[in-house]
Amino acid sequence: MQEHTIGNTVTRLSQASGRRLHITIVSETFPPEINGVANTLRYLCLGLRRRGHRVTIIRPRQRHESTGEVSEAGECLFSQEHLVTGLPLPGYGELRFGITRPGYLASLWKRRRPDAIYVATQGPLGVAAVSAARRAGIPVSSGFHTNFHAYSRYYGAGFLEKLLCAYGRWFHNRTALTLVPTRKIARTTADMGIHSTSLWSRGVDCSRFTPHKRDQTLRQQWGLQPNDRAVLYVGRLAPEKNLGMAVACFERLRGLHPNARLILVGDGPMRKRLAERHPDYVFAGTRRGEDLARHYASGDIFLFPSKTDTFGNVVTEAMASGLAVVAFDDAAASEHIRHEDNGMKARLPDDEGFVDHALRLADQPTLMNRIRTQARLDALELDWAAQVDQFEYLILNHPQRNHSNAVQQQGISLL
Template identity: 75%
Template sequence: MTETNQAKRRQQHITIVSETFPPEINGVANTLRHLCQGLMQRGHRVTVIRPRQRHENKGTVAGAGLALFSHEHVVAGLPLPGYADLRFGLTRSGHLRSLWQKDRPDAVYVATQGPLGVAAVSAARCLGLAVSSGFHTNFHSYSRYYGVGVLEHLLCAYGRWFHNRTAITLVPTRKMEQTTATMGIKPTGLWSRGVDCGRFSPYKRDDALRSQWGLKAKDRAVLYVGRLAPEKNLRMAVACYERIRGLHPQTRFILVGDGPLRRHLAERHPDYIFCGTRRGEDLARHYASGDLFLFPSKTDTFGNVVLEAMASGLAVVAYDDGAASEHLRHEENGMKAALPRDEDFVDGALRLADQPTLLNRIRAQARLDALEMNWNSQIEQFEQLVLNQPSRVRYHGINKQSMSLL
């Protein structure tokens, strides 16, 4: 590729549509932050379309200080049922068509399947734009944790309808490729995640923080980072920690994050240490000050926290799913358990707590492996999947006018 063609390829207008975006804290928002930053560093112009967040009002300067995008368009937002901290966006497809007719993007990436995502896909198809989607969240699986499991099949059908209206659906793991294929979603493309090993590092371990947690030099901190919500399988994290504490009474359980289960957990376990939401360097310091990391979720499509924990030099215990299925090698850089085998999850954690040599070897290897998981390669993969679609994929099934381009 000549320098002229390379420059042309890198100077495209990409629109990211999402119901969640920084400074909200969740895996989707975190991924989009790195995506937008990476695309801009590679010379692209990035427009973000998202709902107004809880902390904003109409007079707020949207996205102030984030420097994640070239331009932003904010639509109305309402709380997501069961997730009061998150919003879903409300806008008309015609409004987006008008917006894109004035400033036509080269590609549209729709990260969420809510009303805003539906409007964006419809508008893009109408205009013959290259529109891709991302399978970031297992919302159909969440239904069983909120007492509406009967809706799971309906939500699966909705997800299939939504994603099959886009040219390609990006998924983060090979296992998720199989899951979406079973759901009838096609075609898909593998787009994984990276981790910032400068931000997350074992060198940020803080002995003063560990002392605040009531730990001495050789005591262990069992760490959980994430939403305190039913779908995160915190029941298993609690059961696992209690087994560890039964053998090692000086161990402390540190929970970083917030959510609907926090009050319940704090009332039942007043001796647990609840750190609330942490960001930036403060979050990195909390990671690095732990020893053993529990990731009990069986619903996450990926789990960015697994990579952050590895980069921080922690020994991760997880189920063989999501990021763990891609990046953990059992007994080498982490401990994995098959999804149905809860006892294996507990056994893996107990072995780490009982065997300091194994724990330290796994922690060191986890950090070394994380150094290879950079975001640059993932941003390049995103470009290949979203920007370089052949015309037969980019325009398939959009409308009669676009079919003439095949």
């Protein structure tokens, strides 16, 4: 991994330059959709716009949207938006992948050339964008946001894992730089054969996600008394999230604490089956904004059973909300949780350890409260502004950027 660091000096240089750049972000998913990629892009775009940069978004048209091709600045997330044809993503009916020709993108970029292009997803739209950028000699970077090759085994398509891994290697090695969210993912991508990577982590909005939004009325609606435990899960209700582990863990916990409740915030293909089997669970559905923050803050213990997430923004959101997180030593937990200090984490193969950690928190309120306090304090250090600074520096100062410009000047095709 070629690891770039950013400090106060780099930040001052970036801000002092005062240069307003045109950055194009290509993604199959974008707000108001709810998932980790869309959430990350929301804060990234807000940060870039606040720095005065021009941000153009290229994404698939969603089912509810009109046939118009271009939208102008919505919610201050972008300067301009181009929508391409969208088709349903198998297994993720609410999401779509984009279809367009590289020539269409090339014509856009000929009229208004970006300084840099960031491709956040590796679907057909991403492939077209990388091809068009390489032809034009525009610096193009990519993000490793989703473990699609690992997801295949949860959808009865494990035989495709090696093929998807090879595809990911081909896709990312066609970009100058791949941004990865954790050191562990950096090792994973190296094992896949992806060559040039740099660490770009995530921040958390501690003004939105805060313990101050705890709502006793909401807890009463969940059927809880003041000293009862609210065990929270936030995320997609889908097989790759390892929800069976969360259910097994909660049932063990409830055996010792009968008044505990499991609250699941989110939606997905497993919701119907879970609701049929566990009608006593609280299915809060999809929540956004302040309502989501209120749900976080009203919990006590947060279960993050996933073993496939590349990061898991919900972990840091739970920490910022003052929850005691139980997770496996992976993704955001591997970076930000110190066992028995600001959270609890188990080794990836240790399902029993995961359950034991949750039971300890439920049994020992002093430990739980100490961890919750420390989690909030540590989350306050995870600033989105610093992550946006780092993103800006990485995509604009990677060594291969100069190579791309030199190739363009020589008129050589990189395809």
